[in-house]
Amino acid sequence: MNNTKQRTLIYETVQGSYAHPTADDVFRAVRRDLPNISLGTVYRNLNVLTELGKIRKISVPGQPDHFDRQGEWHDHMVCERCGKMIDITLRCTPPLAEQLAIQSGLEVTGYSLVAQCICPACAEEKEDQPMGQAAV
Amino acid sequence: MNNTKQRTLIYETVQGSYAHPTADDVFRAVRRDLPNISLGTVYRNLNVLTELGKIRKISVPGQPDHFDRQGEWHDHMVCERCGKMIDITLRCTPPLAEQLAIQSGLEVTGYSLVAQCICPACAEEKEDQPMGQAAV
DNA sequence: CTCTGTGCAAAACTTTTGCATAGCC
DNA sequence: GGCTATGCAAAAGTTTTGCACAGAG
Numbered sequence: 001m002n003n004t005k006q007r008t009l010i011y012e013t014v015q016g017s018y019a020h021p022t023a024d025d026v027f028r029a030v031r032r033d034l035p036n037i038s039l040g041t042v043y044r045n046l047n048v049l050t051e052l053g054k055i056r057k058i059s060v061p062g063q064p065d066h067f068d069r070q071g072e073w074h075d076h077m078v079c080e081r082c083g084k085m086i087d088i089t090l091r092c093t094p095p096l097a098e099q100l101a102i103q104s105g106l107e108v109t110g111y112s113l114v115a116q117c118i119c120p121a122c123a124e125e126k127e128d129q130p131m132g133q134a135a136v
Numbered sequence: 137m138n139n140t141k142q143r144t145l146i147y148e149t150v151q152g153s154y155a156h157p158t159a160d161d162v163f164r165a166v167r168r169d170l171p172n173i174s175l176g177t178v179y180r181n182l183n184v185l186t187e188l189g190k191i192r193k194i195s196v197p198g199q200p201d202h203f204d205r206q207g208e209w210h211d212h213m214v215c216e217r218c219g220k221m222i223d224i225t226l227r228c229t230p231p232l233a234e235q236l237a238i239q240s241g242l243e244v245t246g247y248s249l250v251a252q253c254i255c256p257a258c259a260e261e262k263e264d265q266p267m268g269q270a271a272v
Numbered sequence: 273c274t275c276t277g278t279g280c281a282a283a284a285c286t287t288t289t290g291c292a293t294a295g296c297c
Numbered sequence: 298g299g300c301t302a303t304g305c306a307a308a309a310g311t312t313t314t315g316c317a318c319a320g321a322g
Contacts, residue, residue: 007193015161031154039159044212056196057194057197059174059195059197059198060195061193061195061201061248061257062195065197077236077240077242077244080245086204086240088236088239088240089239090235090236091174091239092228092235096249097251098222099226099227099228100213100251101251103225103226103227104251104253105212106222106253106254106256106259106265107211107253108251108253109216109252109253109254110251110254111249111250111251111252112197112248112249112251112252113229113232113245113247113248113249114247114248114251115233115235115236115240115244115247115248116244116245116246116247116248117240117242117243117245118242118243118245119242120242123242123243
């Protein structure tokens, strides 16, 4: 696998961020350093890096896929008002993957847990008046 | 809300199935009874029914959304080889939604848990030879 | 030098939407 | 009759892909 500056930069961008960027977010970010990079290259590399397990892809209903740094395992919560994504390190005993494997009797190779929530900012807003969507 | 035969049939199709159909699956199924129904109508009604909580929408990475009957709460596993979706009634104590709320300190309004697995059929196949994707 | 990756553009695919008409209540 | 839903078709949005060229090893 070749180490191109595009691939390196895309990886560093995702791995260095806690903002759960979409492919387009990554595209706009790396374009600051590599103005000629194409969106296709970003998608291709995000997929390669996901495949290699170097970053994670998170699917959220009704939104484009998000990408996330690899680090300690964690799950995600999404504010149903503003769409903001929040990390949560859910501690279960036994661990969720184990419970899934035991209770299903199948080989579990991974899982994705995305909870909907009301984030603190939106919860506060509600107390004033029923407003529309806040900006992401 | 009007009870059109389209909406009724779409609802019954999803509610009567354990196959987790996609919008297109539903479209092809209802078209047998209503040959002139349009895909747009199917999407509109699936969204309306989801909004009303009468059916569920399940997002799976890299696949179009699936729809599922409402019944006892359950989570889902997807075979990473053949894409087949399997119901699992995961019992956690305390319940997952509660754990999420407690550990995050946020108001949790729902969650989606989709685990990747190797389904029994694909697990067996593997023992013979490394094969390509099976048909869904 | 060879093989992989890139940029560009077109295309694929899923899902939404505008509009005139049809159907429900 | 008024209001909602439908069918059709176009469009929007995300993601993939074919191809010629550039870059990495």
